[in-house]
Amino acid sequence: MLRLKRDPQSQPNSWRTDNLPAWGLFFVAPWIIGFIAFTVYPFFASLYYSFTNFNIINLTPRWVGLDNYVELFTADPLFWTSINNSIRYAALLLVFATVFDIFIAYLLSQNVRFLSIYRTIFFFPVLVPVVAASLTWIWILNPRYGLMNGLLDLIGVKGPNWLASPDTAMYSLIFIGVWGSGRSVIVYLSGFNDIPRQLYEAADIDGASGIQKFWRITLPLLSPQIFFNVVTLIIFSLQSFSEVYIMTQGGPANSTLLYALNLYNRAFRDYAMGYASALAWIMFLLILGLTLIIFKFLSGKVIYER
Amino acid sequence: MNEKERKAGSEQQLSRRDMLKMLGGSAAGMSMAKIAGLGGSAAALLSGMPAGAQTKVEIWTGFGQGRMADAMQGAIDNFAAENPEFAPEHIIVPWGEIHDRVIAATSAGSPPDAYRGWAWIVGDAAIGALTNLQPYVDAADVDLMDFWPATLNQMKYQGDVHAMSISTIVLFMYYNKDRMREGGLDPDNPPKTVAELDEQGAVLNDIADDGEILRLGFAPTLPSKQVWDWGAAFGSQYWDESEGNIALDQEAWVELLNWYKGYGDKFGVENLAGYHSTYSGNGFGRNSPQGIYYTGLISFWVIGSWLFNDMGEYGPDVDFGVAPIPTLESADDARPGTSIGNMYFVPANCANPDGGFAFANYMSSSPYVTINKALPDSVMPSRPSLANLPEVEEEGAWTVLARDEILPNTLERPSFPGNGFLGGALNEAVDHVMFNDADPAEVIADAVARSRREVERMRG
Numbered sequence: 001m002l003r004l005k006r007d008p009q010s011q012p013n014s015w016r017t018d019n020l021p022a023w024g025l026f027f028v029a030p031w032i033i034g035f036i037a038f039t040v041y042p043f044f045a046s047l048y049y050s051f052t053n054f055n056i057i058n059l060t061p062r063w064v065g066l067d068n069y070v071e072l073f074t075a076d077p078l079f080w081t082s083i084n085n086s087i088r089y090a091a092l093l094l095v096f097a098t099v100f101d102i103f104i105a106y107l108l109s110q111n112v113r114f115l116s117i118y119r120t121i122f123f124f125p126v127l128v129p130v131v132a133a134s135l136t137w138i139w140i141l142n143p144r145y146g147l148m149n150g151l152l153d154l155i156g157v158k159g160p161n162w163l164a165s166p167d168t169a170m171y172s173l174i175f176i177g178v179w180g181s182g183r184s185v186i187v188y189l190s191g192f193n194d195i196p197r198q199l200y201e202a203a204d205i206d207g208a209s210g211i212q213k214f215w216r217i218t219l220p221l222l223s224p225q226i227f228f229n230v231v232t233l234i235i236f237s238l239q240s241f242s243e244v245y246i247m248t249q250g251g252p253a254n255s256t257l258l259y260a261l262n263l264y265n266r267a268f269r270d271y272a273m274g275y276a277s278a279l280a281w282i283m284f285l286l287i288l289g290l291t292l293i294i295f296k297f298l299s300g301k302v303i304y305e306r
Numbered sequence: 307m308n309e310k311e312r313k314a315g316s317e318q319q320l321s322r323r324d325m326l327k328m329l330g331g332s333a334a335g336m337s338m339a340k341i342a343g344l345g346g347s348a349a350a351l352l353s354g355m356p357a358g359a360q361t362k363v364e365i366w367t368g369f370g371q372g373r374m375a376d377a378m379q380g381a382i383d384n385f386a387a388e389n390p391e392f393a394p395e396h397i398i399v400p401w402g403e404i405h406d407r408v409i410a411a412t413s414a415g416s417p418p419d420a421y422r423g424w425a426w427i428v429g430d431a432a433i434g435a436l437t438n439l440q441p442y443v444d445a446a447d448v449d450l451m452d453f454w455p456a457t458l459n460q461m462k463y464q465g466d467v468h469a470m471s472i473s474t475i476v477l478f479m480y481y482n483k484d485r486m487r488e489g490g491l492d493p494d495n496p497p498k499t500v501a502e503l504d505e506q507g508a509v510l511n512d513i514a515d516d517g518e519i520l521r522l523g524f525a526p527t528l529p530s531k532q533v534w535d536w537g538a539a540f541g542s543q544y545w546d547e548s549e550g551n552i553a554l555d556q557e558a559w560v561e562l563l564n565w566y567k568g569y570g571d572k573f574g575v576e577n578l579a580g581y582h583s584t585y586s587g588n589g590f591g592r593n594s595p596q597g598i599y600y601t602g603l604i605s606f607w608v609i610g611s612w613l614f615n616d617m618g619e620y621g622p623d624v625d626f627g628v629a630p631i632p633t634l635e636s637a638d639d640a641r642p643g644t645s646i647g648n649m650y651f652v653p654a655n656c657a658n659p660d661g662g663f664a665f666a667n668y669m670s671s672s673p674y675v676t677i678n679k680a681l682p683d684s685v686m687p688s689r690p691s692l693a694n695l696p697e698v699e700e701e702g703a704w705t706v707l708a709r710d711e712i713l714p715n716t717l718e719r720p721s722f723p724g725n726g727f728l729g730g731a732l733n734e735a736v737d738h739v740m741f742n743d744a745d746p747a748e749v750i751a752d753a754v755a756r757s758r759r760e761v762e763r764m765r766g
Binding site: 053055056057058062071075076077138139142143144145158160161163164165166251252253254255265268269270271272275 | 406409410412433516579580582584654726738740
């Protein structure tokens, strides 16, 4: 039985710490149980299922060895299509979102009037539920009645079929992804605010140009935030699902079939749980591999000390 | 409730002591049943419930709005009145989610006792997701001969009934007579062949100088590709019973895919996709007077008979007609589309399979349901005996057309495991040919090969 006893030797409000680890475990037990039940167990169970033919109803999976993996790599064109789409989506989103977010964060770090309003505006998309945002974007990007093409029409440009054309659907999703990346802006903003002003003052005295200051001071000292955002953005973008599920369902002509959507289709449309588990493990290894590569090549370039 | 039913109800009133006994017994019985893995009916026996006590029947459908919500509730109320031993509870689940949710609930061990779905779901029997209704059908002495043969086949998996069909959807070609007159066509002679449809549709297109479609005569991708139905209209089968596997007519499908591609080339696939994207919201505005069907934005289109009464409700001023789907003249075995049974299923391991079957059987056999539920939904009853009721003929010319001209000639869409996958693969094939200029013969061969693998996988 755990007991907290008042220690007569100590201050009136302190407690003996003999049982502190046990009490700690007791209080975190709900989380540990949940973590084991809903993360650890499914993690290893899915590895087992990936070597089986298993549907969601019949709880007796049939062992098929590497068949699912062999089929993935040799006989499933949608696997390669979805890998290709997801990597393209992640890479382009990474580039555009990073440039855009740093630029916006830089503007928001300036001392101008109504700054808090501007910051709220750029963070606002993060607060909008994905479903609501996606449905709104469907209307904004409607080829004939949408706001986007209406604005383009005002300047004499005929807008494209944003979500209905294989040429533009992926870029539309990337654009929406950039629009929703306000969380990264906040991280960059904190980075900008952490850069000591005296470094810029010293550079001014030395006659450095604005570009030189950006490359020699701002970017290096912003590298921890860039590193963090690059890693998290890659992970999240490779797992993107909701927007594409709502807006395009992977179409047209599978041009926006992202990996997570393909996995969902195989699991919950076709009930091929074993096959979907194999897809999930490939995705896990892909993300793990990319993250390790990024750590290997970028972590040494990050400047943490100021 | 009539006087007799009120009297019967009052005789079943329980004292407080009886109620406590029943609740205690029920709780114990349910616990025992849960432990032993027994269903709800066994639980009722164990609980010592007094004879005549009600058991709950949980029913999931998507009838959540408009006249069909009222019609469904009316059918459920009537079931409760005719079957006082059951207490039906109607839960509305969006149509687009109902199947996934039932599968998830079945997997979790808490499915509904009955739910409304479509013929292709019978393939779920392959993964053990459905209760085999054959013993119930035998016990209730259901007259299976009183179903359309195609529908009866769709109710069965490996020879056993796994669903009870309330109605059978056939597809109509709808045509806007006002637009036909406007284009100088004879509204009393709608197209009967694919060639005539191509020709008349082309007359009614309204295209801007830059190629943007302003109003459409006809395109096979709007409102949806209807791959199963156009496949049948081009003379293809889908399933070889003797081989027990998917068997598409390669030649017919190559011709069909080239037909789709021809429309992409004619309009510009981007223009066609743009038109689709512009108006596709909320089911092409099916439940709105601004919908594409009621505003002359499309002149010929193929969709289920279920749109018929919507036309009257949302487009009362539109002068329209319905006809069988045009077929390819040169095809040997061209059919006016496929037929799809609207089914009630009893999921595996539900709490009250007796109640689930009773409800499903009631929905498939009750004249009340036919008159007050199927007809307002403008779908044909699945039993010829009900389809021949005078009220059905009085409903309008569409019923006679569906019953006498279309239903006997449609291709039955087979209920095999993996048919959802095949449907997806066929839609992908159309997209690849239209957008990516892919070779029709290659993409159809690939779709069939992948779908056959899926059939094997689902069979375990």
